[in-house]
Amino acid sequence: MHTNDFYLGLSCILVALIVKKESEIMEQFTTKIELPPELSKAIKAAVVNAINEAKDTSTNVPTYMSKKQAAKYLGVAPNTLDMWIRDGEDVPYKQIGRTYRFNRNDLDKFMATK
Known part of the structure; x- marks a missing residue:
C-alpha cells in the first residue's frame, strides 16, 4: 500500500x-x-500536497524492515512473502540467523x- 502511495506521489x-x-x-x-x-494557487497547492504526501510516505517506512513489515509494505x-522466499522468487533479503x-x-x- 505504501509503495502505491510512493508511486502516486x-x-x-x-x-x-x-x-x-x-x-x-x-x-x-x-x-x-x-x-x-x-486556479493557479489551487494547482500549486495540489502539487505541493502530492509532493509532501510522497515524502511522508517514504519517511514513515524504515529502510530495513522485518518480514512482517515487508509483507505489509508490499x-x-x-504467508505469501514466506512462499515467495521458499519458492525462490528472488525476493531481496538478508538472513542473519533466523532473522x-x-x-x-x-x-x-x-x-x-x-
Whole structure:
C-alpha cells in the first residue's frame, strides 16, 4: 500500500515537471495565457500536497524492515512473502540467523519487475 502511495506521489511530481518543460517549449510557439490567480494557487497547492504526501510516505517506512513489515509494505500476506522466499522468487533479503531483513529500496526494485 505504501509503495502505491510512493508511486502516486512520484507520478504527480513527474507530471508537474513534464507540464513545466512542455510549457517552456510551447512558450516559443504560442501566446502566453495567464490563469486566474485562484486556479493557479489551487494547482500549486495540489502539487505541493502530492509532493509532501510522497515524502511522508517514504519517511514513515524504515529502510530495513522485518518480514512482517515487508509483507505489509508490499501489500501481501506474510504467508505469501514466506512462499515467495521458499519458492525462490528472488525476493531481496538478508538472513542473519533466523532473522530476515528487507531493504525498502531493493523491495521497490523487486516489485517493479513483477
